[in-house]
Amino acid sequence: MLQFAWLIPLLPLLGFLINGLGRKWLSKSVIATIGSGVILASFVFSLILFLDVRGGQTGSGVVHYFDFIRVGNIHIPFDFQVDALSSIFLLIITGVGFLIHVYSASYMHSEPTEHYGRYFAYLNLFVFSMLLLVMGANFVVMFIGWEGVGLCSYLLIGFWFKNNDYNYAARKAFVMNRIGDLGFLLAVFWLFAKVGSVNYSDVFSSLQTLSGTDITIITLLLFVGATGKSAQIPLYTWLPDAMAGPTPVSALIHAATMVTAGIYMIARSNVLFTASPVTQTVITVIGLATALLAASIALRQNDIKKVLAYSTVSQLGYMFIALGTGAYVAAVFHVMTHAFFKALLFLGSGSVIHAMGGEQDIRRMGGLKGKMPITYWTFLIGCIAIAGIPPFSGFFSKDAILLSAFAHEGMFHQIVYYLALGGAMLTAFYMFRLFFTTFHGPFRGTHEQEHHLHESPAAMTIPLVVLAILSIVGGWVGIPELMMKGGDRITHFLATVIPMHEGHAVSHRTEWMLMGTSTALVLLMIGLAWSRYGKYKEEKETTLGKTLGNKWYVDELYDKVIVHPITSLGNWLEEGMERTGIDAIVNNVGRGVQYLSRQIRLVQSGQVGSYVLLMVVSILLFFVYQFFIKK
Structure with a gap:
């Protein structure tokens, strides 16, 4: 079974792709079936793998798939490690995950179909990521x-x-x-x-x-x-x-x-x-x-x-x-x-x-024993x-x-x-x-x-x-x-x-x-x-x-000591450095170029006499520079 360990994370990834891409066309029942079914299949494979590990049939437990990075002396393989520790976590993730997917099928049923599909796609992607985390070698x-x-x-x-x-x-x-x-x-x-x-x-x-x-x-x-x-x-x-x-x-x-x-x-x-x-x-x-x-x-x-x-x-x-x-x-x-x-x-x-009906305050509950x-x-x-x-x-x-x-x-x-x-x-x-x-x-x-x-x-x-x-x-x-x-x-x-x-x-x-x-x-x-x-x-x-x-006012402390100073620094950098500094330089360069362009544009008057005069003056200046100024 060790050679099929890759199926355990792959199935939730497939569920993510199908539900994520097909959320506008699939029905809620199909979305829930796919979302929960892939996790159940992963659980079954995880259980088989767990039994193999328990029976000592997995050897070193390391499975090599491909080289993730190989540049010079840097070699990082994409390997999975299936041993006692990872197999327990595989059962927890897929077993509890499957039960929560089943629960979600009813709990989230009031959501529009598109968001229902988005929800199950996210859940499947999470399970894939968590399985990758515990299986990596x-x-x-x-x-x-x-x-x-x-x-x-x-x-x-x-x-x-x-x-x-x-x-x-x-x-x-x-x-x-x-x-x-x-x-x-x-x-x-x-x-x-x-x-x-x-x-x-x-x-x-x-x-x-x-x-x-x-x-x-x-x-x-x-x-x-x-x-x-x-x-x-x-x-x-x-x-x-x-x-x-x-x-x-x-x-x-x-x-x-x-x-x-x-x-x-x-x-x-x-x-x-x-x-x-x-x-x-x-x-x-x-x-x-x-x-x-x-x-x-x-x-x-x-x-x-x-x-x-x-x-x-x-x-x-x-x-x-x-x-x-x-x-x-x-x-x-x-x-x-x-x-x-x-x-x-x-x-x-x-x-x-x-x-x-969405109420979460326990002070407004009570007496639910008989009803539930x-x-x-x-x-x-x-x-x-x-x-x-x-x-x-x-x-x-x-x-x-x-x-x-x-x-x-x-x-x-x-x-x-x-x-x-x-x-x-x-x-x-x-x-x-x-x-x-x-x-x-x-x-x-x-x-x-x-x-x-x-x-x-x-x-x-x-x-x-x-x-x-x-x-x-x-x-x-x-x-x-x-x-x-x-x-x-x-x-x-x-x-x-x-x-x-x-x-x-x-x-x-x-x-x-x-x-x-x-x-x-x-x-x-x-x-x-x-x-x-x-x-x-x-x-x-x-x-x-x-x-x-008020939670020992820890959030308020973090706001005062960390969030507000950083926000104030950010505001100062925005006003003092960004707008009046960097932005001002860039804007003034732009304005200067525009001003010079407007002035130079006046030279293009369309009068041939002015152009001839400028040519004569330019030639005279050129000769003066060549014979009297340049050494």
């Missing part, structure tokens, strides 16, 4: 996919382009991602300058040719790229604004797949990052700060999608904590479980928004999973991350553990605040909204049910050894890409205690959320609450 092919998902994110955030606020959100995402991409690009140039290759196999086997300073700078630059794509401090503010796009887009791109690209890149480059303790410490600190900051902001958000957006930023922070503490498998594991429950939560929010039973129960499963209650998927991946911090010696990692545990408590509280406010208590919307409340159609609820099942059982591939012998299958599966650490850092008794403590604290926070929001009461406005509601 070198940093250049990864970067092509990396830029592709950034472009698709811009196109889908600004899908409703007639709304200027949405266009601004798309532009903001694009610019902030470009900042991170510059770091990635510089790291690739540095690697090529030092190693002479960008192939993973060549780079990772040539560590001895790199100094400690080289490795630190390269990994820090790669991390800058990851902070942009995976929304970490300071490049995280684009993600909450990205909720301007359609809800299925939020589920696919800004929860399940694209934002995990940074985690994939670091996990793929684990050999480099393990060799730089400085970078790992920086990653841990940034991940922890992001997890806590985003969780605190989510406590007082009232837009159902904004709560989930900040939850995504916070969970990405936990993945970076795992990467920073060397628990690369735990990070990948949390990517997988997070894809299931966060896609479920976003699609569940879309079902609620659909029933509420499937959405209610699936959303509850998603909330339990993200809170980390056993045996749901989030419990196992969250426990692996917390354990990775606790297992390290030293005060620093102990502080990381306790703060991360506090962040997990905040997660449980704000998610169940969202759940109780939305589905319990009295209905607080309009009578017209209440009259039209209904459960979503099957095309939307079936993906919810499938994702709910995955949110329950998805974590069972990483059951700790103390619960089941040989239960941690994901660690063994990824051992060919991410080396296993020998020995057991903490005793089983300690691990049981850590699990029990975190679960008890999470249940306590759920109880507090029920006591506060089980029967809805208007929240009192406090100074802290207002600060959290």
Whole structure:
């Protein structure tokens, strides 16, 4: 099957071309069938490939197709690498992607046919780019996919382009991602300058040719790229604004797949990052700060999608904590479980928004439990999973991350553990605040909204049910050894890409205690959320609450410190340099030429006598110059 790996990204690309070019002539049913069908076919091929990798039938896993660049000593092949890590991501991208495509077929059905086709074309192009990112066998092919998902994110955030606020959100995402991409690009140039290759196999086997300073700078630059794509401090503010796009887009791109690209890149480059303790410490600190900051902001958000957006930023922070503490498998594991429950939560929010006629403010909801039973129960499963209650998927991946911090010696990692545990408590509280406010208590919307409340159609609820099942059982591939012998299958599966650490850092008794403590604290926070929001009461406005509601005024700070000075500088350059400087010089040259032309034109009078006189005077001047002036 390895020789047919190229079909996996090619099929979504074909879907993009067919739907994109034929959007004015194809019917909605044909567009949805093509858009979803190519992703399903890619999923089937990905599943076959996964089974081959699991059975050890793929050899080195590198497939060469052609030379992408060959100029002098520069040789960059267009190769795919299919191994344990990429095969897991292939299943996540195509599996969750297919469910979201099916959901979109119903959710976006009210769009005009032409825009419906445009939407599915963009989604297919995104899946193609994401598959290219994870299948590339070198940093250049990864970067092509990396830029592709950034472009698709811009196109889908600004899908409703007639709304200027949405266009601004798309532009903001694009610019902030470009900042991170510059770091990635510089790291690739540095690697090529030092190693002479960008192939993973060549780079990772040539560590001895790199100094400690080289490795630190390269990994820090790669991390800058990851902070942009995976929304970490300071490049995280684009993600909450990205909720301007359609809800299925939020589920696919800004929860399940694209934002995990940074985690994939670091996990793929684990050999480099393990060799730089400085970078790992920086990653841990940034991940922890992001997890806590985003969780605190989510406590007082009232837009159902904004709560989930900040939850995504916070969970990405936990993945970076795992990467920073060397628990690369735990990070990948949390990517997988997070894809299931966060896609479920976003699609569940879309079902609620659909029933509420576009309303997104949870203060105007309430009492939806009886009207939307499937959405209610699936959303509850998603909330339990993200809170980390056993045996749901989030419990196992969250426990692996917390354990990775606790297992390290030293005060620093102990502080990381306790703060991360506090962040997990905040997660449980704000998610169940969202759940109780939305589905319990009295209905607080309009009578017209209440009259039209209904459960979503099957095309939307079936993906919810499938994702709910995955949110329950998805974590069972990483059951700790103390619960089941040989239960941690994901660690063994990824051992060919991410080396296993020998020995057991903490005793089983300690691990049981850590699990029990975190679960008890999470249940306590759920109880507090029920006591506060089980029967809805208007929240009192406090100074802290207002600060959290305004996102710690980070956007305002960025505007004041970065945006306004740059805008002012741009205005000054436009007025002081462009208009009164460069433009003035060009315009005055033009005016001077026009003036001289007008004056010289007067010489052409049409009178022969004047022409003869000018000739005689010119000859006399010529003779005077030749005989008396020229020496």
